[in-house]
Amino acid sequence: MSNKKAFWFFVVATLLSAGLFIYLTVDTHRQVKHLTHEDNLTDEVIAGKKVWEKYNCNDCHTILGFGGYYAPDMTKAYKRLGGEGIAAIVKNPDQIFASSWRKMPNQNVSDAEIANLTSFLKWISEINNNDWPPQDSDRAKAKEALKLLSNK
Amino acid sequence: MQYKTQGIARSYFTVALLLFALQVVFGLYLGLSYFAAIPQNIVNVFPFATARAFHTNLLVLWLLLGFMGGAYFITPEETKSEIYSTKLAYLQLILLVGTGVTALVGFLFGWNQGRPLLEIPRPLDFVVVIGALIFLFNIGMTMIKARNWTAIQGTLLGGLVFLAVMYLFGMPFYKNAAIDWYYWWWVIHLWVEGAWELITAALMAFVLLKITGVERRVVEKWLYVEMGLFLFTGIAGTGHHYYWLGAPKYWLWVGGIFSSLEPVPIVLMVYDTWNHVKERREQIKNPLTFVYAVGCSIYHLLGAGVWGLIHTLPQINYYTHGSQVTVSHGHLAFFGAYALLNLTLFYFAFPQFERVERYDEKRGRIGFWTMSLSMLGMGLAFGVAGVVQTYLERVLGMDYMATQSYMRLWFQIVFVFGLAFLIGVIITAYDLLKLSPAKEAAA
Known part of the structure; x- marks a missing residue:
């Protein structure tokens, strides 16, 4: 292969991949509105996202699987713990994790902030994200139950 | 060193080395936190999250300073002219290091954007x-004024502009968290599997050209082919991060197919590095530089290529996503692809700063092998912890903390390897900063 051909190979390969990527990005923007229920993106949810960021929750917890791996994933935390469960933990982590060898900092989050944070986590839990994470998947649990029943 | 302004790189590399050591110190604290019970009153003041922000931001900062120093080092030789402005180069270093220090102090007091790896507060983003x-x-001005364009220069400049442009996508506040992560990956993925690969390819091509004496035409041809393949697989390969964030289903196909091909250019890079070294025309002056260059390409393939490939398919990633498997991949890939690349360049440049033609390699070799083997140990231990987590938490549905207790032993092993790694880093940094001439040469 000559250097000129190698150069054109580089240009064409890059443009093909970038073209596909940009086209799909435009389409993703179109579809993400429904997949994430953007209609439910209220002021409280947005304020809750700011609370999540203000206290740097994401460097210990993952959300949608991204972030720190030090504490449980928060994608479906609302389904697991409910609003009250989340509020209790954020308010008094020192008491809730008193006997745990891994602690959560008490950051003195206000009640209003906790309410917004819970709205945000509720909204996140409703995103249609191909049923991830597996440990919180209803479908996986239903499958397990069916398996158990069929083996009785 | 043929040009005076290449010396600018020395300050960049020195700061980078110190930040590298500091990064590893915070890494050890993270490692400790994974298995030891840190008291609540310490956690309240200095949580894991803050230490992680230190660890990752120091990583990004030292690697970027290394790349920038690398650019200041190779541009004069490539363009056959001095850097446009030495003052601007030092001003830029002060500005960036000042921003870094301000950000780190800010993290301690909760001044934080709250987005992993992009924690630097928005006002500082503008700096x-x-x-x-x-x-x-x-x-750019150095290259334009010199009008001596080469493929290496073009690739380097292209990679640097690409890097800078992608950073902009990480700056806005996105209301929708799914869109936020979508563009977060434009920064992170398109850096490490796009822009940084271009910079790596250019810097590595330069070092190989100089130490092997292989014809420029041959090196540049490989450079084009590798860049084409890196960007072809890397750009659409971003899709492997879009499986579970609320994006359309076709990303499972696009991400799976393109990212499975991502190891191809790395295999090619190992092959051509090996070929250039085999067909070298220059005498080997400092074998350690070769060890670093070949070691970097092999480690790059292992950490980024193989370790990436094993969990990139959606069928596997469904279970491993966001687990310690990712941590294992992250450590091996960043060390193999980018830390070793920077160190290769440092070992090429420092003897020239010191005007030492042949340096004593003993200490440097101990540093290389201590770092490389202990990082491999860390990567493997994180990997086992990841498999345990995947199976117990993701497949069997065991509680998060119950699973973590089964992973504790592996975190202890990570910590021991981490200590060894820190020793390797200190030896390497000391060796580079206090390079001594080889005994025969001195005699």
């Missing part, structure tokens, strides 16, 4: 942009 613009202007 970073100014620093980047000064840098691009300085390098």
Whole structure:
């Protein structure tokens, strides 16, 4: 292969991949509105996202699987713990994790902030994200139950 | 060193080495936190999250300073002219290091954007942009004024502009968290599997050209082919991060197919590095530089290529996503691809700063092998912890903390390897900064 051909190979390969990527990005923007229920993106949810960021929750917890791996994933935390469960933990982590060898900092989050944070986590839990994470998947649990029943 | 302004790189590399050591110290604290019970009153003041922000931001900062120093080092030789402005280069270094220090102190007091790896508060983002613009202007002007274009220069400049442009996508506040992560990956993925690969390819091509004496035409041909393949697989390969964030289903196909091909250019890079070394025309002056260059390409393939490939398919990633498997991949890939690349360049440049033609390699070799083997140990231990987590938590549905207790032993092993790694880093940094001439040469 000559250097000129190698150069054109580089240009064409890059443009093909970038073209596909940009086209799909435009389409993703179109579809993400429904997949994430953007209609439910209220002021409280947005304020809750700011609370999540203000206290740097994401460097210990993952959300949608991204972030720190030090504490449980928060994608479906609302389904697991409910609003009250989340509020209790954020308010008094020192008491809730008193006997745990891994602690959560008490950051003195206000009640209003906790309410917004819970709205945000509720909204996140409703995103249609191909049923991830597996440990919180209803479908996986239903499958397990069916398996158990069929083996009785 | 043929040009005076290449010496600018020395300050960049020195700061980078110190930050590298500091990064590893915070890494050890993270490692400790994974298995030891840190008291609540310490956690309240200095949580894991803050230490992680230190660890990852120091990583990004030292690697970027290394790349920038690398650009200041190779541009004069490639363009056959001095850097446009030495003052601007030092101003930029002060600006970026100042921003870094301010950000780290800020993290301690909760001044934080709250987005992993992009924690630097937004006002400081603008200072970073100014620093980047000064840098691009300085390098760009040097190249434009010299009018001595080469493929290596073009690739380097292209990679640096690509890097700077992608940073902008991480700056806005996105209301929708799914869109936020979508563009977060434009920064992170398109850096490490796009822009940084271009910079790596250019810097590595330069070092190989100089130490092997292989014809420029041959090196540049490989450079084009590798870049084409890196960007072809890497750009659409971003899709492997879009499986579970609320994006359309076709990303499972696009991400799976393109990212499975991502190891191809790395295999090619190992092959051509090996070939260039085999067909070298220059005498080997400092074998350690070769060890670093070949070691970097092999480790790059292992950490980024193989470790990436094993969990990139959606069928596997469904279970491993966001687990310690990712941590294992992250450590091996960043060390293999980018830390070793920077160190290869440092070992090429420092003897020239010191005007030492042949240096004593003993200490440097101990440093290389201590770092490389202990990082491999860390990567493997994180990997086992990841498999345990995947199976117990993701497949069997065991509680998060119950699973973590089964992983504790592996975190202890990570910590021991981490200590060894820190020793390797200290030996390497000391060796580079206090390079001594080889005994025969001195005699």
